[in-house]
Amino acid sequence: MTSSPSLSPLNRSFFARGPRRVARELLGKVLVRNRGNLHLVARIVEVEAYLGENDPASHAAPGLTPRNAVMFGPPGFAYVYFIYGAHYCLNVSCQREGLAGAVLFRALEPLAGLQEMARARDVVLHAPHDLRKLTSGPGRLAQAFGITRALDNGSDLTLPSSSLWIGDDGFPRGTIQVTPRIGISKAADQRLRYLLKGNPFVSHP
DNA sequence: ATATCGATTATCT
DNA sequence: GATAATCGATATG
Numbered sequence: 265m266t267s268s269p270s271l272s273p274l275n276r277s278f279f280a281r282g283p284r285r286v287a288r289e290l291l292g293k294v295l296v297r298n299r300g301n302l303h304l305v306a307r308i309v310e311v312e313a314y315l316g317e318n319d320p321a322s323h324a325a326p327g328l329t330p331r332n333a334v335m336f337g338p339p340g341f342a343y344v345y346f347i348y349g350a351h352y353c354l355n356v357s358c359q360r361e362g363l364a365g366a367v368l369f370r371a372l373e374p375l376a377g378l379q380e381m382a383r384a385r386d387v388v389l390h391a392p393h394d395l396r397k398l399t400s401g402p403g404r405l406a407q408a409f410g411i412t413r414a415l416d417n418g419s420d421l422t423l424p425s426s427s428l429w430i431g432d433d434g435f436p437r438g439t440i441q442v443t444p445r446i447g448i449s450k451a452a453d454q455r456l457r458y459l460l461k462g463n464p465f466v467s468h469p
Numbered sequence: 470a471t472a473t474c475g476a477t478t479a480t481c482t
Numbered sequence: 483g484a485t486a487a488t489c490g491a492t493a494t495g
Contacts, residue, residue: 312476321476331491348477349488355476368476403477413490447476 271296271431273424279339279358283313283365286358287458290367290430292437294375297409298427304380304409306372306399307435310459310466312445314355316364320450324364334418335364342428344406344417351403354411356421356430370446370457372399373465374408381408393464401467438462 274293279286290308297304314322316335323332323345334343335357343355343366359365374381374395381398382389385408389395399405406412411428421430439461444452446468459466 314476323476326492329492345476346490347475349475349490351477353476366476370476401477445476449475 304377310371
């Protein structure tokens with residue numbers, strides 16, 4: 265038996281809280297893509313909270329639509345959207361059914377399956393800093409993990425048996441830094457971006 | 470039926 | 483630092 269650190273899935277109640285709290289707590293956890301025997305694993309190092317219908321920057325602001333329905337559903341499910349004609353972005357729903365909320369995954373630190381991520385991203389790994397090209401940015405990490413709306417939107421992220429899920433490996437998350445969210449025009453002053461201070465894989469250093 | 474625009478990224482200067 | 487690329491969701495007529 266090879267030793268492997270225990271990796272436990274985050275349960276429903278973890279996500280049944282406000283987006284700020286969930287965002288904060290998600291830092292240091294890991295995102296896992298199950299691909300048969302192979303696993304893609306990466307640590308969550310940067311996220312943003314989207315507060316729901318009362319948050320002008322949230323896709324939930326216009327109220328329930330087919331696109332944003334997952335955010336109005338139960339917590340712990342993947343909300344995947346397509347943006348700028350090119351990129352998918354991954355969120356996890358939080359709060360509770362009927363009360364929208366979500367956390368956007370903005371950057372990950374790749375831990376396992378690096379070559380598979382590189383192939384998905386169409387990059388060649390030379391220097392160590394090339395790893396930043398894999399999962400530093402919401403569109404990049406989605407591409408590295410093969411995340412699409414057709415494939416992953418609405419999937420349950422609390423089940424380790426499912427294709428995509430979130431786990432806790434006991435990593436001590438360290439110091440959290442809070443800044444305004446990136447790339448938005450509305451409510452741009454609010455500090456709802458959370459990152460692990462000093463982590464080289466955050467998207468906008 | 471058509472127009473607008475975006476929770477981004479790559480590729481320039 | 484600035485900008486083009488690109489398309490689905492949404493709003494409007």
